[in-house]
Amino acid sequence: MKAKDVLGQTGEWAAADFLEDRGIRVIDSNWRCPNGEIDLVALDGDELVIVEVKTRRSRRYGDPLEALTRAKLLRLRTLAVLWARSHDQVYGTIRIDAVGIIMDGDNPPSIDHLKGVA
Template identity: 35%
Template sequence: MSKSRIKLGAQGEDLAVDYLKKKGLTIRVRNYRKKTGEIDIIAQDGQCLVFIEVKTRKSLRFGQPYESVTLTKQAQISRVALDYITRNKLHDQPIRFDVISILLQSGGDTDINHLPNCFEAVL
């Protein structure tokens, strides 16, 4: 992955964290990595554990950012979430999978689209 894409992703994740905190969520972990994949943000929303994928783009040339969260990506996120739940003994806690879609427009405008409970676990 190019340095510019890594920088864009990090910028999007920072914006997503700020957005989530303003919405009252508590950030538990950023960039939870395992061999099988990564979850961008793991947060707590009341009693619910939230696994969040952040997608950031500078244009709509390839569609909305959230459109890149394919069934394959959902399965990867689900497997990593299961690892996190197991390691932290959180089996009794309700969970959900969110996507935050960020479009950084020219002129400095930012469009943040939060899709809560966007998909079910895919294993």
């Protein structure tokens, strides 16, 4: 596995722990279909939450959340519906969140959670 893939996976685990600690229950991860991938799927009460996780080693090239594009956020909306359909689930509300993580290896991860980014 490439170093960037290890970093990404470690970031997703850190994001899942972070969300769980705040009462958001992670129910799926790394879900893939022909249209793309969802990093984390969670429930916040009865609200379905699709979480995009961006992990970096530093802010040298900008904040991890700056890597989110409008196109990616629109694709996540589509993927949320596809995930729900593939799991025969109906949700009144679907929310897209983003988690940005800096893991420099020397300090505890710095985690930013943005709710309802799309």
